[in-house]
Structure formats: structure tokens, C-alpha cells
Amino acid sequence: MQLAIWTYEGPPHIGAMRVATAMQGLHYVLHAPQGDTYADLLFTMIERRGARPPVTYTTFQARDLGGDTAELFKSAARDAFRRFQPQAMIVGASCTAELIQDDPGGLARALDLPIPVIPLELPSYQKKENWGAAETFYRLVRGLCAPPAPRPAGRAPSCNILGPTALGFRHRDDLREITGLLERMGIAVNVTAPLGATPADLTRLGEADFNVVLYPETAAPAAAWLARAHAQPATKTIPIGLNATREFIAEVAALAGIDPAPVLAAESSRSAWYSRSVDSNYLTGKRVFVFGDATHALAAARVATEELGFTLVGLGSYAREQARELRDAAKAHGIEATISEDYLAVEAAIQAAQPELILGTQMERHTAKRLGIPCAVISAPVHVQDYPARYSPQMGFEGANVLFDTWVHPLMMGLEEHLLGMFREDFEFQAEAAPSHLGATAAATPTLPATLTWTAEAERELGKIPFFVRGKARRNTERYATERSIGTITLEALYDAKAHFSR
Amino acid sequence: MSAAALARAPAPGCTDAPVLRERGQREVFCGLTGIIWLHRKIQDAFFLVVGSRTCAHLMQSAAGVMIFAEPRFATAIMEERDLAGMTDANEELDRVVAQLLARRPDIRLLFLVGSCPSEVIKLDLSRAAQRLNATHAPGVRVLNYSGSGIETTFTQGEDACLAALVPEMRADPAPGLLVVGALAEVVEDQMRRQFEALDIGPVAFLPPRRAADLPGIGRGTRFLLAQPFLAETARLLEDRGARRLAAPFPLGAEGTTAWLRAAAEAWGVPAARFREVTAAGEQRARTAIARHRALLAGRRISFFPDSQLEIPLARFLARELDMRPVEIGTPYLHRAHLAEELALLPAGAMLSEGRDVDCQLDRCRAARPDLVVCGLGLANPLEAEGFTTKWSIELVFTPIQGYDQAGDLAGLFARPLDRRTRLMV
Numbered sequence: 061m062q063l064a065i066w067t068y069e070g071p072p073h074i075g076a077m078r079v080a081t082a083m084q085g086l087h088y089v090l091h092a093p094q095g096d097t098y099a100d101l102l103f104t105m106i107e108r109r110g111a112r113p114p115v116t117y118t119t120f121q122a123r124d125l126g127g128d129t130a131e132l133f134k135s136a137a138r139d140a141f142r143r144f145q146p147q148a149m150i151v152g153a154s155c156t157a158e159l160i161q162d163d164p165g166g167l168a169r170a171l172d173l174p175i176p177v178i179p180l181e182l183p184s185y186q187k188k189e190n191w192g193a194a195e196t197f198y199r200l201v202r203g204l205c206a207p208p209a210p211r212p213a214g215r216a217p218s219c220n221i222l223g224p225t226a227l228g229f230r231h232r233d234d235l236r237e238i239t240g241l242l243e244r245m246g247i248a249v250n251v252t253a254p255l256g257a258t259p260a261d262l263t264r265l266g267e268a269d270f271n272v273v274l275y276p277e278t279a280a281p282a283a284a285w286l287a288r289a290h291a292q293p294a295t296k297t298i299p300i301g302l303n304a305t306r307e308f309i310a311e312v313a314a315l316a317g318i319d320p321a322p323v324l325a326a327e328s329s330r331s332a333w334y335s336r337s338v339d340s341n342y343l344t345g346k347r348v349f350v351f352g353d354a355t356h357a358l359a360a361a362r363v364a365t366e367e368l369g370f371t372l373v374g375l376g377s378y379a380r381e382q383a384r385e386l387r388d389a390a391k392a393h394g395i396e397a398t399i400s401e402d403y404l405a406v407e408a409a410i411q412a413a414q415p416e417l418i419l420g421t422q423m424e425r426h427t428a429k430r431l432g433i434p435c436a437v438i439s440a441p442v443h444v445q446d447y448p449a450r451y452s453p454q455m456g457f458e459g460a461n462v463l464f465d466t467w468v469h470p471l472m473m474g475l476e477e478h479l480l481g482m483f484r485e486d487f488e489f490q491a492e493a494a495p496s497h498l499g500a501t502a503a504a505t506p507t508l509p510a511t512l513t514w515t516a517e518a519e520r521e522l523g524k525i526p527f528f529v530r531g532k533a534r535r536n537t538e539r540y541a542t543e544r545s546i547g548t549i550t551l552e553a554l555y556d557a558k559a560h561f562s563r
Numbered sequence: 564m565s566a567a568a569l570a571r572a573p574a575p576g577c578t579d580a581p582v583l584r585e586r587g588q589r590e591v592f593c594g595l596t597g598i599i600w601l602h603r604k605i606q607d608a609f610f611l612v613v614g615s616r617t618c619a620h621l622m623q624s625a626a627g628v629m630i631f632a633e634p635r636f637a638t639a640i641m642e643e644r645d646l647a648g649m650t651d652a653n654e655e656l657d658r659v660v661a662q663l664l665a666r667r668p669d670i671r672l673l674f675l676v677g678s679c680p681s682e683v684i685k686l687d688l689s690r691a692a693q694r695l696n697a698t699h700a701p702g703v704r705v706l707n708y709s710g711s712g713i714e715t716t717f718t719q720g721e722d723a724c725l726a727a728l729v730p731e732m733r734a735d736p737a738p739g740l741l742v743v744g745a746l747a748e749v750v751e752d753q754m755r756r757q758f759e760a761l762d763i764g765p766v767a768f769l770p771p772r773r774a775a776d777l778p779g780i781g782r783g784t785r786f787l788l789a790q791p792f793l794a795e796t797a798r799l800l801e802d803r804g805a806r807r808l809a810a811p812f813p814l815g816a817e818g819t820t821a822w823l824r825a826a827a828e829a830w831g832v833p834a835a836r837f838r839e840v841t842a843a844g845e846q847r848a849r850t851a852i853a854r855h856r857a858l859l860a861g862r863r864i865s866f867f868p869d870s871q872l873e874i875p876l877a878r879f880l881a882r883e884l885d886m887r888p889v890e891i892g893t894p895y896l897h898r899a900h901l902a903e904e905l906a907l908l909p910a911g912a913m914l915s916e917g918r919d920v921d922c923q924l925d926r927c928r929a930a931r932p933d934l935v936v937c938g939l940g941l942a943n944p945l946e947a948e949g950f951t952t953k954w955s956i957e958l959v960f961t962p963i964q965g966y967d968q969a970g971d972l973a974g975l976f977a978r979p980l981d982r983r984t985r986l987m988v
Contacts, residue, residue: 061613061639061655063662070620093679095593095712098621100940110947112940119589122682122713136588143921155615156679156713159646184615185643443627524749551756552843555967559847562854562970 066403066423068378068441072182072192073154074099079196079278080150081113081226082254086200087146089137091129091157091164094119106444107227116140118157130162134171137164141173148204148259149173150196152180176259178203190277190353190379193225197254198281204262208290211269217316218248220268222283222294223275224255229356229440230454231255234274237456238299242272245309245323247316254278266290270315274298274455277353277379300359302329302367302460329457331464335368343468349374349415351398351406351424352439354382356454358389360419360438363463365393374398374413376406403427417471422446434470512538514549521551536561577908582896587919590940591869591894592625592956593712595678597720599626600960602635604745607671607774610636611663612710613656613688614678635670637663641680656691657698660705670703672774674724677709704774706731716894718792718870718959721745725769728777729799732769735779739765740826741805743797744790747962748772754813754965757823760840763830769796780805785829787822789813789964791904792871794897811903812872813964814972815879816848821903844966851970852883855977860885862980865927867937868892868918869955874901876936876958878908884973888912889932892923934980951979 073090080088081103090096096117103113118136120129137151151164165179178199182192221238224231232255239249250268251261265286271294273283283294293315299308306324313320334340348370350360354377364370375390376398377383383399390397398409407427410418418428418435422442428435437446438454453459514522525533533554540557541549595618598610612618619638626634639659644650656675664670673695675688688707695705708727710720725743740763742754751768758766767778769786784805788797791812801807810825811818820841827837864886866873873893880886888908892915898905915923920941927935928948935945935952942952953976963972 061641061645061650061652061659063637063659064616064619064640065634065637066623067616067619067640069616071616073617074620093593093712094589094591094716095595095621095679096617097588097590097940098592098596098624100590101938102624104941104943105939108943110943112944117588120713122711125683125713139921155617156683159680159683183643184617185641185646188616521749521752524752555844555847558967559851559970562851562974 064402068401068403068421068423069189070099071155071184072187072189072195073152073180073184074102075189075192075194075278076150076152076180076182076196077103077113077115078189078193078225078227079200079254080115081109082224082228083114083257083259085147085258085260086114087140087144087149088113088115089133089140089149089151089164089168090115090117090154091133091152091162092117092119092154093156094121096154096156102227107447108444109226113226114144114146116144120157125160129157129160130167133162133164134167137168137171137173141171141175146175146259148176148178148200150178150180150200152182153184155184158184176203191381193278194281197222197225197278198285200254200259201262201265201282202285202289204259205265205286205289206263208266211267216246216248217270217318218250218268219270219272219312219316220250220265220286220292221252221272221274223273223277223279224252225275225278226255227440228255228275228278229442229446230452231275233451233453234455234459236451237453237458238272238274241299241305241309241323241327241456242312244327245312245316245320246318247312266292268292270294272312276355298355298359299455300356300459301363301463302332302457304359304362305329305456305460327457329460331367331460334461334464340369340468343471344369346370346417346471347373347413347415348417348419349410349413349424350438351376351378351410351418351420353377354379354386356439357386358382359454360463361389361393363460364419364467367460368464368467370417373415374409376400376409407431417467419467434472436467436470511547512541512549513547515551518549518551518554521554533558576906577910577912577914578902578905580905580908580910580912580914583913583915585915585917585919585922587917587922589716589894589918590867590920590938591918592717592938593621593679594710594715594717594720594723595621595676595712596625596717597710597724598622598636598676600745601721601724601770604772605672605770605774606772607669608635608674609663609667609670609672610674610676611660612636612638612676612678613681613686614638614641614676615680616640618678618680635667646684652686653691653694657695660695660699664699664703673699673703673705674727675705675707676724677707677711679711679713682709682711682713704731718790718872719895721790722793722795725793725796726799728770729780729796729803732777732780732803734781734803736781736783736804737779738783738785739767739778740830741767741769741778741780741784741786741800743769743786743788743793743800745770746789746964750962750964750968753967757840757844758826761823761827761830761832761837763826763832785826787826788900790872791875791897791900792895794895794900797900807900809903811878811907812875814872814875815883815969816845816852816966817882817907818875818879819848819964819966819969820845841966848966848969849883851967852973854970855973856884858977858980859973861887862933863887863889863930864934864936864976865890865930865932866892867920867923867927867935867941867955868894868915869936869938870959871895871897872955872958873936874904874908874914877912878904879972880976881909881912882907883969884976886934886976889930890915890923890926892916892918894918934976936976951983953979 151168168177297308299305372393386397419438537557692705692707708723782804808825810822813819813822877888942954
């Protein structure tokens with residue numbers, strides 16, 4: 061057993077859901093106990109989707125265990141087909157259903173549905189979310205991809221874009237950015253998958269000349285299979301940061317047999333000039349700790365050092381699969397990589413490294429808050445604020461602009477930093493204070509009108525009101541009392557005022 | 564439901580109303596989610612879920628941002644080795660508990676919380692708790708209950724947790740009032756003052772704020788349920804000699820008055836005295852509720868099953884705000900505990916127990932209510948279809964009971980409709 065308060069990844073069936081929800085015309089029948097439907101709200105709330113995920117859960121209960129849970133699964137699959145009419149279906153088990161061993165794959169085959177039904181084997185007690193997404197996508201590609209068709213000579217080079225899913229960190233905008241870049245290079249996008257693809261689209265994957273792998277965490281196994289089965293090479297460079305984007309362009313151009321020079325000459329990012337301008341001088345050598353999934357952590361380490369001039373004092377990931385790559389990258393900076401799924405170990409590494417900036421996940425954001433260190437988010441897991449309304453890719457030239465703004469924003473601005481160093485006794489302007497552009501510190505206690513007093517009991521009651529509305533409650537009550545010439549605010553007056561304003 | 568019963572003219576109230584019982588896909592939380600509020604309520608308790616990565620993921624998804632405030636809950640994630648019998652699950656559990664207690668020496672009460680995986684493999688957490696008690700006594704008391712989805716729905720997790728506390732209560736035959744169900748502290752204090760003014764007492768609350776303050780129980784105990792989802796807890800309290808005071812639940816002016824009156828009658832408080840003590844609060848509640856009536860009166864409302872609060876809420880909204888319940892879905896309907904509620908509920912609404920989410924969505928689309936009360940997995944999809952929704956989980960996390968929260972409670976339902984009228988995008 062492993063003691064966990066926070067997990068960087070969910071169980072593997074969440075990864076399968078991310079693939080199913082990303083696609084159209086695919087339905088997922090999941091053998092799972094009542095309660096596992098909590099996963100829906102990752103998509104409806106955190107990603108703010110306006111439709112239910114295409115997932116039917118059997119939601120068995122204890123009383124079903126004595127009976128025929130297999131029959132329950134079969135009727136759920138039958139009903140899902142009838143109601144949703146998908147082009148294809150994936151079936152599998154969650155961690156509890158794995159224990160009762162009903163074999164969803166065999167049961168679904170027995171139904172003899174007139175569509176492809178792809179069984180998923182996702183070992184919940186060994187593997188995790190990203191693995192589940194990658195395995196699901198691989199099984200779908202393998203199960204649906206038609207035999208390679210001959211590619212007619214003389215047409216424009218084309219590629220597939222592989223990897224973006226539902227609930228992916230900035231996948232929506234990365235996709236737009238890279239699709240636009242490929243179009244400007246004169247490369248046609250054959251299929252983008254899983255995000256936005258149908259099972260019918262997956263049958264056409266073999267028609268492209270090569271594959272662009274944006275997120276190895278979800279697409280590497282599928283891309284490796286396509287390389288074997290359809291002789292499609294795949295890109296290795298992840299276009300996060302200015303230099304990586306340029307390398308990506310060169311790599312894609314080589315695969316497509318075109319000249320990258322026109323695009324490289326025409327395109328650039330403001331981030332390069334922003335980083336060279338003199339007000340970025342003070343960023344030089346700022347100590348940064350980087351943690352996240354392997355792809356984003358490696359990319360961030362490179363951008364932080366090469367493109368912003370920071371010093372890397374920590375690098376790590378919760379993805380053990382890419383541990384070696386991370387260790388090599390860390391070694392190049394003379395540090396030891398932190399490979400761990402235990403956020404306390406990550407916190408300890410952060411404290412030991414004493415960075416001035418943390419680039420990490422939602423969890424590091426909170427660690428940073430506790431330690432009083434500026435922080436920006438570069439990788440999943442993330443919360444609702446990192447599925448923004450505005451266009452905010454991480455990849456490509458615009459992505460580099462977003463990275464510059466996002467990472468510099470939490471730092472104290474240069475002049476403020478200087479003045480704090482010079483005048484340490486200023487009563488408002490202390491070193492512990494947050495950067496002044498990030499909002500104020502504790503608000504001062506309001507002074508009471510001279511005619512008013514609070515009874516101790518009423519004051520205590522006021523203290524029970526949540527802090528973010530307490531100030532308003534105090535002000536309303538005092539206004540109410542003053543208007544009625546009540547000198548002493550009692551409990552009664554507090555609640556009379558509450559009823560009076562009542563909003 | 565017999566044909567004869569269906570043919571009977573509807574009596575006032577819903578006491579004899581037919582209940583639609585459905586089996587199918589249930590879009591609900593499991594009982595583990597109860598930990599999210601219980602761990603804030605009992606300040607020296609820690610909740611250790613024995614489960615899978617799914618359980619840990621659920622807890623952090625549901626607890627949102629709270630997970631970082633060093634919460635008093637965690638998951639002992641079972642791994643392949645535990646299932647393959649390569650490690651002894653009990654030894655592993657002992658190790659994890661020792662690790663936990665070393666990190667959090669302030670813990671006085673430790674709940675081992677069962678989950679679907681631990682229940683399916685029949686990991687005996689009650690014996691584990693006994694064994695751990697021997698090791699960690701007297702500093703820490705170890706109890707267990709199950710919050711698994713296969714056995715519990717959402718708020719039933721609280722029922723299971725409180726039921727585990729009942730055997731721990733010391734025997735005390737002296738008369739006293741026990742209020743059962745986790746309430747916001749501010750609500751608890753308001754109620755305490757009301758009972759004091761009525762000379763009802765001594766009053767104790769279950770769960771207590773600290774493990775050491777667990778009240779006594781015996782033949783003199785009369786208890787009021789503050790929440791409608793406490794079937795098992797009530798049964799165990801009755802087994803120990805306590806008697807339940809039948810009452811509707813303290814939601815709204817009417818509900819709160821009737822709830823307080825049940826205790827007042829048991830304590831023989833004269834009617835005039837009762838009115839004197841409660842009149843001001845009731846009036847405040849009515850004043851605060853009235854502000855929301857214009858927006859809510861005449862509106863049709865449907866409830867998707869979630870917390871068992873649906874029937875008391877529908878009663879409050881129908882009687883005090885003139886809303887029209889279309890369908891009231893509840894995950895479980897406890898006829899005895901809800902008898903007073905059902906009698907007050909206006910006839911005409913359809914009651915449903917259990918669920919088949921797709922069928923219920925079909926009914927909802929056909930009925931087109933003005934407001935749909937539902938969980939977060941359905942709220943945005945329904946909004947995208949043009950429905951106005953009120954997400955139901957908030958009703959468990961917000962102080963809504965008692966006179967001085969009645970206006971806030973009405974406001975929770977008015978806000979989505981108010982927002983609809985403001986937005987011009």
C-alpha cells in the first residue's frame with residue numbers, strides 16, 4: 061500500500077475516458093461501481109464541456125454482486141449502442157470491476173454488435189492515467205486503421221497530428237497553433253487524433269506521409285505501431301519554446317521533403333526580443349525548479365535556461381517511464397533529477413534547492429504558496445483556471461509568447477526588487493510582501509463608528525462568518541445599527557441586519 | 564404500487580403518492596465524499612481510505628483546492644502486490660497507519676474507511692481497527708466504516724461514519740437532547756441558543772467538534788435528526804435506548820419551527836412560551852425568504868437524485884416560495900424519517916427513487932422545468948441544452964438549516980434564475 065494525499069495521475073480508465081471524450085462517434089462502456097461517475101465532472105466542470113462524456117457506466121452496487129454483474133454489463137452495452145448509435149465502442153473495467161473479473165471484452169463480443177468493439181485491458185493496480193490514454197489510443201488505432209493504401213505521387217505532403225486529448229493541458233490551443241504552422245509550411249493535415257476524430261477518421265490514418273507526435277505521453281505507442289505497420293516516420297521534437305519550435309520546423313520539413321527556410325525566415329516570436337530587452341536583465345540567473353510530466357518538464361527546462369537565462373536548480377517528473385531522459389537532462393545542468401509521485405518528496409526537493417521560481421503542476425502551485433515562492437503552472441494535473449477562455453497555447457511561436465508572460469508574471473518586478481534591497485525598514489514595502497502587482501496583503505481592520513459597540517457574543521458570531529464575506533457582514537450590520545440608532549450590536553441585531561439585507 | 568392505490572384520489576400531501584422506482588445507470592457520488600465535510604467538522608479526526616487510485620483521484624477531484632490545506636484525509640492505495648497476496652494487507656495497513664500517525668501526532672480519532680475494492684476483496688477493516696486500537700491506545704482511537712459506492716450514495720457516507728461513532732458513546736440514562744447530523748458551526752450555535760431559550764437540555768450534537776466530546780446516550784435521550792440521510796445512525800441510537808422525535812427537517816421558516824416544536828413538546832414547553840421564543844426568528848426567516856419569492860413563485864423545478872435532501876427542499880420551495888415541483892428524485896426514500904415531510908409536500912409532484920440517468924434526462928427534456936437541481940456531471944450539459952440548473956452538491960456544503968439561513972437557502976435557488984436574466988451574451 062502507498063499512502064497518498066495527492067496523486068499526480070488518476071487511474072488508467074480516466075486516460076481511456078480522456079480519449080473517448082476527445083473523439084466523436086465513439087462510446088465507452090465502463091464496468092464500474094456506483095460512484096465512479098465522479099469522473100464526468102472532470103470534463104463537465106474542469107474542462108467546462110457542454111456535453112456529457114460518451115461513457116456509460118454499469119454502476120453496480122453491492123446487491124448486484126450476489127447476482128449477475130456480467131448480465132448488467134451486457135444490458136448496459138446493449139442500451140448504450142441503441143441509445144447513442146456510435147461508430148465504434150470501447151469496453152473495459154475500472155479498478156473494482158477488475159477484481160470481479162467479468163471480462164467486458166468477451167461479454168461485448170457475445171453481443172455481436174454491428175460495429176467494431178475494442179476491449180481494453182487496463183491494469184488499475186499497476187498503471188496510471190497517461191498509460192491508460194496511450195494504451196487506449198494505441199488499441200483504437202490498431203483496431204480501426206485500414207491496411208495502407210498506396211500514396212499517389214505528386215500530391216502535397218501530408219501528416220497526422222497525434223496526441224491531443226480531452227482534459228489535456230492546453231491541447232486545444234497547441235493544436236490550433238501547430239495546425240496553422242503546418243498549413244503555412246504547405247503540409248496538409250490528414251487526421252488529427254484523438255481530439256476531434258471519429259472512428260472513421262482513424263481508418264484513414266495510413267494515408268498520411270508521416271506523423272506529428274505532440275504528446276508522447278498519449279501518442280507514442282500508436283505512433284510506433286504506425287511506423288511499423290504503415291512505414292510512417294514520426295516527429296521527435298516537441299515544439300515548446302522558440303528553439304524547439306525552429307527545430308521542429310526543420311524536422312517536419314525534412315520528413316515532408318520541403319525547404320524550411322521560408323517559414324523560418326518569416327516567423328518569429330516576441331518572446332525573443334522581450335527576453336533580450338534590458339528590463340529582463342534582472343531575470344538572469346534566477347534559480348528555477350521545474351517539475352511536471354516528462355514532456356513539459358524537459359521543454360520548460362530548456363526554455364528557462366536557453367530563452368530566459370534562468371539557472372536550473374531542480375528538474376523532475378512523476379513519469380517514471382521517462383526517468384532516464386530526465387536524469388540525463390538534469391546531469392547536463394549539474395543537478396540530480398527528482399523522479400517521484402510523492403508530492404512530499406517533491407516539496408522536500410524544492411526546499412533543498414531553494415528556488416526563486418517554481419514551474420510545476422497544480423500541486424507545486426500549492427507547495428509554492430506554502431513556502432512563499434513565486435510559481436507558474438507548466439503541466440497537468442491542473443485545475444479549472446488552467447483551461448482558460450483566452451487563446452493560450454504552450455507550443456509554437458505564440459506559445460513562446462505565452463510562456464514568457466506566464467513565467468515572468470509571478471516574479472517581483474525589477475525596480476521593486478531593487479528598492480527592497482536598499483530600504484529594508486519600509487513599513488508598507490516589506491520583503492515578505494507579495495509582488496505589488498499581485499494584489500495586496502492582509503487588509504487593515506476597519507475602524508468602528510464612535511457610537512457603536514459590539515457585544516463579545518456578537519463579535520464571536522461574526523467571526524464564524526467566512527472571511528471573504530465577513531467584512532461585508534460587519535459593514536452591513538453597523539450600517540443597519542447606525543440607521544436605527546442601535547448603540548450596541550447584539551446577536552439579535554446581527555441577525556436582524558442579515559435578514560434585512562439578506563443577499 | 565397496487566392498481567387500487569393508484570386509482571385512489573390523491574390525498575393532500577404526498578404520504579400515499581406512488582413512487583417511481585428505477586434501476587439503471589446512477590450518476591451519483593459514493594459515500595467517500597462525506598469525508599470532504601466530515602474531516603472539517605471533527606477537528607481531531609483523520610480519515611484513511613483503504614482503496615485504489617480511483618478513490619484517491621475521486622477525493623482530490625471532489626475536494627478541489629482543499630486538498631492542499633494539509634487535509635485530514637488520505638488514501639492507502641492498494642497495489643498489485645497487495646492483491647496478489649505478496650504482501651500481507653494487514654501488515655501493510657499497520658505500516659501505513661504508523662507512518663501517518665508519526666506525521667500527524669495531533670490525531671485522536673482515526674477512521675479506516677472501506678471502499679469498493681477493499682469491500683470486494685473482503686479486507687476486514689473492523690478487525691484491523693481492533694488490532695490497531697491495541698497498538699495505538701490510549702492516544703488514538705481507531706474506528707472503521709464503509710464509504711464504498713457499492714454500499715453508499717454520497718451523504719450515506721456520513722450516516723455510515725456517525726453509525727460507527729454510536730457504539731463509542733458512553734452510557735448515560737439521564738434526559739437530554741441529541742441533535743444528529745453534521746451542521747455548520749454557526750447553525751449549531753444558533754440551535755443551541757434556541758434550545759437554551761426554551762429550557763430544553765442538556766443539548767449535545769453528533770458528530771461532535773472534537774472526538775473527546777462524544778456525547779453520552781441512554782434511555783433518557785431524545786434525538787432530532789438534522790439531516791434526512793441518517794437511517795443507520797438513527798437505528799443504532801434507538802438500539803441504545805434513545806427515542807427519535809418525529810419532525811420535518813429544519814429547512815425554511817416552517818420546517819425550522821416544526822423541528823424545534825418537536826423538541827419543545829417532548830420537554831413540555833408551554834405553547835405560548837414556544838411562540839415567544841421562536842416568533843422573532845421565524846419572522847426574520849419569512850422576511851428574508853420573501854425577497855426571493857418574486858423570482859421563484861410559480862416556477863417549475865425538478866430534482867435529480869443526489870443527497871436525500873431533495874424531498875425536504877422541495878417541500879420548502881413549494882410551501883414557502885410557491886415553486887412547483889415536477890419530479891423529485893431521491894437516491895433513497897426513508898418513509899419513516901420523511902413521513903412529516905411527505906405529509907407537507909403538495910400533491911402532484913412525481914416522486915422517484917433510485918435512477919436510470921438517461922431515462923430521467925428524457926423525462927426532464929419532455930417536462931422542460933424552469934430549474935433543474937442536479938450534480939456537476941449533468942449541470943453544464945443541461946445548461947448547454949438551454950436549461951437553468953442549480954448544482955446540488957452546494958446544498959450539502961452550505962449552511963442552509965435554521966431560521967437565519969432560510970433566506971440564503973432560497974437565494975441559492977434564485978441565483979441561477981437571476982443570472983439568466985442578467986446575462987446578455
